[in-house]
Amino acid sequence: MDISQIATAAEHADGAAPLDEATWLTLRHHPERVRTWVREGAFALLVGEELTLVVHPDKRGRGLAGELLGEVLTAYDGELRAWSHGDHPAAAKLAQAHGFDRVRELWVMRRDMANPLPPLTKRDGITVRGYEPGDADELVRVNAAAFAAHPEQGAMDAANLAERMAQEWFDPAGLLVAVEGDRMLGFHWTKRHSPELGEVYVVGIDPSAQGRGLGKTLTLAGLHHLADGGAREVLLYVESDNEPAIAVYAGLGFGHAARDTHVMYRRVRA
The missing domain is CATH 3.40.630.30 (Gcn5-related N-acetyltransferase (GNAT))
Structure with a gap:
C-alpha cells in the first residue's frame, strides 16, 4: 500500500481526510521537503515541524502508530505539531503518551443549502x-x-x-x-x-x-x-476561538457538531 491508498482508506473510515491540502501540494511539488517513514499499512510525514501520521483502518490496534512516532522522535528532537482530523480518542491517547499538548482546535461548520x-x-x-x-x-x-x-x-x-x-x-x-x-x-x-x-x-x-x-x-x-x-451543502473551517467569524457564519446559517472538530497537538523540543 502506498501513501495515497492508506490515506484514502483512513478517510473513508474516519469521515475526515488525514492529509490537508498543503501537505498534498508539498508532496506533489516539493517532495524534497518531506521526511517520510513508511510501514506496511502506515506512514508518517514530517514537513518542517508539522507531523502527519496515518494508519490503515485494517492495521489499527497493533501498535503501529506508537512505533512510527517513536522512530520520528528518535530521528527528530525539535518542536513538533500534529493534527488529529476528527478529534479521535486514539490520537489523544497517543499524544498524551508522548508528551504532546492540545493547543488548537479548528471547527468544521456546515450549512444546508436547502x-x-x-x-x-x-x-x-x-x-x-x-x-x-x-x-x-x-x-x-x-x-x-x-x-x-x-x-x-x-x-x-x-x-x-x-x-x-x-x-x-x-x-x-x-x-x-x-x-x-x-x-x-x-x-x-x-x-x-x-x-x-x-x-x-x-x-x-x-x-x-x-x-x-x-x-x-x-x-x-x-x-x-x-x-x-x-x-446542497457548504462547509468551512474556522478557529474555535474566532468568535467574530463564528458569529458571522452562524448568522448565515452555519452550524457546528462536536464530531467536526480538528485538534492540533504540540510537543516542545525534548
Missing part, C-alpha cells in the same frame, strides 16, 4: 467580481495582511498561489474579490469538492478595510455562487 440565503446587497463604490488576470499581486498582498498571524494561510506567496490555481477544482469565477477603484479590499475563494458539496475555502479582508461588513458581504456572495452551481 435553507434560503439572504439576498445580495450592493455596497456603494465597491465591486464584487470574479478573479481576473492581473489580480494575483493584490490577492497575495491582501492575503498576507489578513493572515499575518496565521501559520499556514499567511505564508502564501505568488508561487504557492499558482500551485493552488493549478488544481483541477480551481474556477476563477469562484474566487470572488471586492475592489474599490484599483485597490482590492478582500476576497472569498470558494471551492467545489463535488457538484453537491462546496466550501468557503478562504475569506480574507485587508485590515485597513475591516469594520465595513465586507466579510459577510463576500461570504454571502460566495454562497450564492455555490448555490447557483447546485451545491
